[in-house]
Amino acid sequence: MQTTSHILMIRPVRFGYNPETAVNNAFQQAPNEEAAVIQQKALVEFDGFVDLLRKNGVDVTVVQDTDTPHTPDSIFPNNWVSFHADGSIYLYPMFALNRRQERKPTVLEAIGKKFEVKTKHDLTGYENESGFLEGTGSMVLDRENKIAYACLSERTHPEVLQSFCEISGYRPVAFYALDQEGKPIYHTNVMMCVADKYVVICLDALPDPTEKELVRSVILASGKEILEIDLNQMNHFAGNMLQIANQDGEKLLVMSSQAFHSLHPAQVEKLSSYNRILHAPLDSIEANGGGSARCMMAEIHNPTLQ
Numbered sequence: 591m592q593t594t595s596h597i598l599m600i601r602p603v604r605f606g607y608n609p610e611t612a613v614n615n616a617f618q619q620a621p622n623e624e625a626a627v628i629q630q631k632a633l634v635e636f637d638g639f640v641d642l643l644r645k646n647g648v649d650v651t652v653v654q655d656t657d658t659p660h661t662p663d664s665i666f667p668n669n670w671v672s673f674h675a676d677g678s679i680y681l682y683p684m685f686a687l688n689r690r691q692e693r694k695p696t697v698l699e700a701i702g703k704k705f706e707v708k709t710k711h712d713l714t715g716y717e718n719e720s721g722f723l724e725g726t727g728s729m730v731l732d733r734e735n736k737i738a739y740a741c742l743s744e745r746t747h748p749e750v751l752q753s754f755c756e757i758s759g760y761r762p763v764a765f766y767a768l769d770q771e772g773k774p775i776y777h778t779n780v781m782m783c784v785a786d787k788y789v790v791i792c793l794d795a796l797p798d799p800t801e802k803e804l805v806r807s808v809i810l811a812s813g814k815e816i817l818e819i820d821l822n823q824m825n826h827f828a829g830n831m832l833q834i835a836n837q838d839g840e841k842l843l844v845m846s847s848q849a850f851h852s853l854h855p856a857q858v859e860k861l862s863s864y865n866r867i868l869h870a871p872l873d874s875i876e877a878n879g880g881g882s883a884r885c886m887m888a889e890i891h892n893p894t895l896q
Contacts, residue, residue, distance in 0.1 A: 591733065713750060
């Protein structure tokens, strides 16, 4: 299935602006507040987001981050781990040195208490070769059709993408995408979202007409409708959405309030025809971390333990 009602989220301890990731994440903004203020605001946003999901019937496994080692981006777990319906998990090679420390045993131990973990595929050795693939940030997965969409960048290397696809049985669809400044988009999941019956995507970000047509044709061949957003909406994290389900099987499209308010009424109406929309204010997390709602949720497709 494309969606799940089980989500992993990491509650931050020392969240903040990360200079190591800012070198190629254009969504980050240099801080104008003290670290303690940023952490407190992030905590309020995080807890409010978790409450919203739980009140709408989503099973959220929250793991408290540890104070050491300092991992300022731990709030974005989907970059270093992904979970799959065959009981497998994948560990991914990360660009920033301090993000590699997010792979803490406490997180996988918490998962192992609730879900089956049959196989672990460790791709982190590619870090020694400066090859990176940051999970479902680098790849947007069509889980039903086994397609891995990926815009190539410093954080998404074709060799590692190919390795993931060979192991998992996914088909890679790789392309280049640029922002309004002509810079490579660092993660695919800020520009597209694959849901069960549709794909939200910023096709304006693809400069190559051949690649644009390839992506469009693959999406349509998979039986999904294309819902386009523009570059300005992408800059407000409108591409950083995730469709999940609640425990009654109702489909939910989750995004930040900034993303929601960037959408046109016709877009909201169209998306609402497919699923109910949930949004939460994540302004401080977005500004300092350069990621949004989708990045905060690592969806768990592994079978639950009986």
